Structures are given as C-alpha cells and as structure tokens.
Amino acid sequence: MIRLADYLMKTLADRHGVRHIFMISGGGNMHLVDALGQNKAIQYICSHHEQACAIGAEAYSRVNRNLGVCLVTTGPGGTNTITGLLGAWLDSIPVLFISGQVKTETLAEPGMRQLGDQETNMIEIVKPLTKYAVMVDNPNDIEYHLEKAITIAKSGRPGPVWIDLPLDIQSATIDESRLRLLSKKETDELMVTGTNSAEIQRQVSQLVQKLRQSKRPVLYVGNGIRFAHAEPILQDVIKKLKVPVLVSFNGMDLVDDDNPFFFGRPGTIGGRASNFILQNSDVLISVGSRLNLRIISYNHKALAREAYKAVVDIDPHELHKKTLQTFDIRIHADARDFLIELDKQLGQKGLPKQSKWLEYCNDIKKTYPVVTKEHRSMKDFASAYYFVERLSDQLDKNAIVAMGDGMACVIPFKTYKVKFGQRLILNSGCAAMGYDLPAAIGSCFANKNRETVCIAGDGSIMLNLQELQTVAYYKLPIKIFVLLNDGYLSIRTTQDTYFGGLHVGSDHASGVSCPNFIKVAQAFGIPTETIQTNDEVETKIKKVMEMKGPVLCTVSLNPTEQMLPKSASEIKPDGTMVSKPLEDLFPFLPRKEFRSHMLIPTLND
Secondary structure (H helix, E strand, O other): OEEHHHHHHHHHHHOOOOOEEEEOOOHHHHHHHHHHHHOOOOEEEEOOOHHHHHHHHHHHHHHHOOOEEEEEOOOHHHHOOHHHHHHHHHOOOOEEEEEEEOOHHHOOOOOOOOOOOOOOOHHHHHHHHOOEEEEOOOHHHHHHHHHHHHHHHHOOOOOOEEEEEEHHHHOOEEOHHHOOOOOHHHHHHHOOOOOOHHHHHHHHHHHHHHHHHOOOEEEEEOOHHHHOOOHHHHHHHHHHHOOOEEEOOOOOOOOOOOOOOEOOOOOOOOOHHHHHHHHOOOEEEEEOOOOOHHHHOOOHHHOOOOOEEEEEEOOHHHHOOHHHOOOOEEEEOOHHHHHHHHHHHHOOOOOOOOHHHHHHHHHHHHHOOOOOHHHHOOOOOEOHHHHHHHHHHHOOOOOEEEEOOOHHHHHHHHHOOOOOOOEEEOOOOOOOOOOHHHHHHHHHHHOOOOOEEEEEEHHHHHHHHHHHHHHHHOOOOEEEEEEEOOOOHHHHHHHHHHOOOOOOOOOHHHOOOOOOHHHHHHHOOOOEEEEOOHHHHHHHHHHHHHOOOOEEEEEEEOOOOOOOOEOOEEEOOOOOEEEOOOOOOEOOOOHHHHHHOOOOOOOOO
16 A cells, blocks of 8 residues: 555656656645655755746756656646746647645535635646646546556657646555556557558658759758657758758757758748748758747748748648648658658668759858857947857857747847757747746756756846746756846837837836846855956856856846847738748848849749
C-alpha cells in the first residue's frame, strides 16, 4: 500500500525520468508537496510566482527534450500559471501541470461559484489550452490518467497536459496491484498521428520532381524538426539539396551561421536579404513550421507568389488554415519521416547545385548585412545590434541563451550568429513579457546548472523580477543582460507610426517606470556590471562571462534605435491597413534598387 501522492512522484521519477519539478507550495497541494520533499530522486525548484513556475517548466522541457513538470495549489495557484501554459500550448511544448484541489466532498455543485476554500474549476479553464485535462476523482485511476496525459503530451504535435488532484485523492492510500491501467491498445491509439506513408512517398516524389526542375529552390525549417528528433537527418538533407536554407523563430538554432547554405531568418521583422530570397524562390518547402503571421505577414497571399509551395506539418489543422490557401501541396507527416523519405528519393548525389541562384543569395546577403556601419559607429550608447553580434561571437558552441520578447527577442532573431550545438530559447506564439528570467532558470536546471545567458528588456524583466531571488538562492550561473531602452520600444514605435507620436503607457514619461537595476540586483546579492557605449561592449561582455555565478549587466541603448528593417502597412482613407509584401520592407529602398533585386514581377510598385 502506498499514498497516492508518493506513488505519483515515484512514477514520475522512476518511469519517466523526471529530475526537477517547478513548484509553489500551498494548502491545496500539501500532500503532493510532502511526497515531493520525500522523493530524493527529484529536486524541487521553488519559484516566487506560479507564472515563473510554468515558464521555467516550459523552458526546461525545451532544453532536456523530455518533460517539464509544474506543481501548484488550487485557486490562484492554478490561474497564475495560465500565461506559461498558453506559451507551452502555442509553441507545442510537453509540460505536465499538476494542481491541487479542494476535497471532493466540498466541490461546488452545478450552478454554484464556489464551495471549498479557494476552489476553482481549473479543468474547464485550461481545457482550451491543453491536449488533455482531467480531475482525478477516483484514487485507483491515477495510473491511467497519468500515463494517458504523458503519452498525449509527447505524441504527435506535443503540448501541455493538466491533472487536477483533490486533497482527499492526494492523501488516499492505494494498492498498486488494483490500479486501473492504460492498455497497450489505448496507448497505441493515442500515438497514432493519422499519417499515411504511401501518400507521403507519393507526395515527396512529386516534390522531388519539382525540385529537379527548379532554378531557385528554398528550404524553410522550424522547430517541428527538433520535436521529431530529426536534426541529424536535416543536416544530411541540406547537403543533398544544396539550396538556400531559412529558419523560423523557434528554429533559430537548427542551422548554424557557418553553414554555406544558411541565408537567414525571414519574416515581418526578418532580414532584408532573407526576405528577398524567400520571395524570389520558384520552389518553397516548409518543414516543421506552422508559418505564423509573424513569418508570412498579413499579406500572406503574396508569399513566394511565383513559387510552387509545399508545407509539411504533423498537425492537419495547420495544413488547411486559411493563410495557406496559396500552397500547392500539403504533406501531413512527421518532420523526421518526411526528411527520411526526401533523403532517400534524392539519392546519393542529391540535386545539382544551382550556382547562379546561390550567387544571387550570397550577393544580396553581402549587400544587406543585418549589422551595419551605423550600428557599429553609434556614439553615446550601445547599439542593440552590435551588442548581440558581439555577444554571439564570444559565446561557445555549448551556450544556451534565453530571451524575452520585444527588442530582446527581435534583435537576436535578426543578428545572433548561431554556432552548431547552441540552443536559443524563446517563446514565439505567446511572446509574453516576463518570459526571459524564468526561462533562463528552467534552461539552466535542464542543462545541469551550466552557464546560461539571459537577454531581457527593461520593461519585460519587471514582470518576473522576483525571480532574481531564485537565481541568487540556487546560485545559478546565469548571466543576465538587461537592455535599457526606456520601457516598451515596440509600443512606442507603433504609437509614433500610427498615432501621431502620443506615447501612452510605453516609456517613463508616459507611466512605465523601471528601477535602478544595478541597485536591485545588489539587493538580491547578485554581482553587477554596466555597458554604457559600443566601446565597452566587447571588454565588458568578456568580463561578465568570466565572472563566476550569477551576474546582472545593464546595457544602455539608444531609446530611439529602431528594430529595422520590418514589414510596413499603410492606412487607407477608410481606416483599413494594407500590408506590403515581404520583400518590400521599411525603410523602403529606392525603387530602382528594389526592382534590381526582384527576379519576379513586383506588386503595386
């Protein structure tokens, strides 16, 4: 006989290899907390807000490639996790959320708002954001629901799951021999993806034929390749295709900058060169990316408009969404299965190199570097572009970099020079402020407390500033670079562009204030450093990275430095906004120069 809470922790540790759980204790999860404390195989990590617990577990899962686990109490303990849960749902990250709940005898009846103390119907709240959510009301069902939840979380398109455990269920004594089990048949059914190998083979054959006829092919890859554990086969396919490769936000670290076929990261805030390459293609293959609007833009009908377009996704719902209506072939497949079949059909020699096309790509990459002379020569401040470039130069191939939203994410997306083996951790779908510091913490624990870098905006880090104490308490070797640009630069830019420059809730003058982060870090007992200008960037980064343990370094940026180039829209007289095609980024090039780079007809030029 064993207490259910003890059985749960034992199963997570022994069967599923869980070694860390991010948690906050409460009355509603007290038996689970006690069981966790008694289990010596799992280290519990105490955050100071449930949002940070959830984000920490999400980032942990990204790095250790297994399962993140978040344990919270009932009521506000559960609701505080929602932002982190949403991030895991949108970015397809397998995280197991376990929440405490009031005793079954005090659960509210239909029509009542609440009966038990701090009672909240978490399952109905989280159902839209999970692959599986259940409240266990029979102790003998714990094995069934736990195995079902974890199997679902990791199968097909991954994602978060939620188990709600009332107090009397947590504390119940169970006989392991009498537990309801998840049958092999049910397990197999849960793992079915609905893909058809014969159909995949036929579609790949059709695609290879198009590739052999192509003059300007492009391969676009996303994080679905990592979910499928297909990174090695991707490298083989790239060598055989010999075509320009572009990467997504969450797939930034799939292809290193030294790869001769890597040509950047396209999108509404992507590079000018990579967008020209994408738009001028005559065959476009997207693998493992859901092609969100941040990549394909609101003018998605103009995406690679002269190309034969193919998309590969494990989720059939993504294949048939309205923004992909212009795609010619939709391949429902696991990224690994697709790449293996593509590799097979390409044969030993693969495709002939399209020298003229690659020459065009290399020329335009040189013509429009992301980091410009203006960035390098900036006076009085440090340039965010120059800072990120120099930081990426100094980090080794094993570095893990967690970043927030806004400039702390956009500039690395444009500028960071990836070394093979590095991991870049960000949340693209939710893109929540406050992601940076908890994500760095989760990444650090997943990487056995090795050195981790955190890039955070001054406005973003404020949302989980309390986690500096978590960093300090566990003595985590996280190097935190806080970009000082007076609050919310992206919001100010929007207000300048569309609302006549009236700043509301976007900088210090309009209500968004930030403290002296050096004094704040020192209050937490964390050593500090400052970078004031470009001249200090290289030496100060080197100094920070050589320091032992956690460090917080502020980077003083020009608050008017823009995240350019970027996609632009124009407001029509009737108030509607019309987006330019991806190749025509703001600031707009002189029309003669712009047209000289277009290999296909221009639109509204």
